[in-house]
Amino acid sequence: MVPLRVLIVEDEASLARQLAASVTEAGYATDCAGDGRQADFLVHSEVYDVIVLDLGLPGVDGLTLLRQWRAAGIATPVLILTARGSWHEKVQGIDGGADDYVAKPFRIEEVLARIRALIRRARGVAQPELRCGPVVLDPSAARVTVDGSLVKLTSHEYRVLSYLMHHRTRVVSRTELTEHIYAQDFDRDSNTVEVFIARLRRKLGAPLIETVRGLGYRMAEPAEQG
Numbered sequence: 001m002v003p004l005r006v007l008i009v010e011d012e013a014s015l016a017r018q019l020a021a022s023v024t025e026a027g028y029a030t031d032c033a034g035d036g037r038q039a040d041f042l043v044h045s046e047v048y049d050v051i052v053l054d055l056g057l058p059g060v061d062g063l064t065l066l067r068q069w070r071a072a073g074i075a076t077p078v079l080i081l082t083a084r085g086s087w088h089e090k091v092q093g094i095d096g097g098a099d100d101y102v103a104k105p106f107r108i109e110e111v112l113a114r115i116r117a118l119i120r121r122a123r124g125v126a127q128p129e130l131r132c133g134p135v136v137l138d139p140s141a142a143r144v145t146v147d148g149s150l151v152k153l154t155s156h157e158y159r160v161l162s163y164l165m166h167h168r169t170r171v172v173s174r175t176e177l178t179e180h181i182y183a184q185d186f187d188r189d190s191n192t193v194e195v196f197i198a199r200l201r202r203k204l205g206a207p208l209i210e211t212v213r214g215l216g217y218r219m220a221e222p223a224e225q226g
Ligand code: CA
Pocket: 010, 011, 012, 054, 055, 056, 057
């Protein structure tokens, strides 16, 4: 069985450590992000079953992140951590796409129970697949099919395609793709994005990834594919 993955987004280091230890002990594969930028990178490059998101983050705040993820079609259950007694945070959070909340200070047991509940609720309800013409990308299984046939992609090719499909309404620059497809310590080279795009076009066998000269790439609109 594939272990369930939980992402913890919390900037208070001691609380993050405590949460990560308990969540790991409860049997989940756990990643941590200490700020919004790192969280955004992980959410776009990895597949999680639950995200525990502190709303009070330095830089990009949790609510903004959550809204961006939901707008990008990321449907992962999100449990928000709100400030004590802040009812408006709860309301904004739920309206912004959160599935549940826990107010600080909390007992770890309550967070774990809510994670279990979110996973139960999500089970049996497949994550929505992303479609572009004949291409279907299933984020929960990290798999891509074209006209129903499985296409084998490397992890980087998958990330490029996944990122483009999550942002299909706009043009994505090479720099942005480079920032989102590599692990943080990876030697980044934006020229290799072109190589991934070329391979993807070959493997998908359809003109679905458009080059927008000077700007970047965009998924073609299904209507334009005839
Ligand atoms: Ca915080």
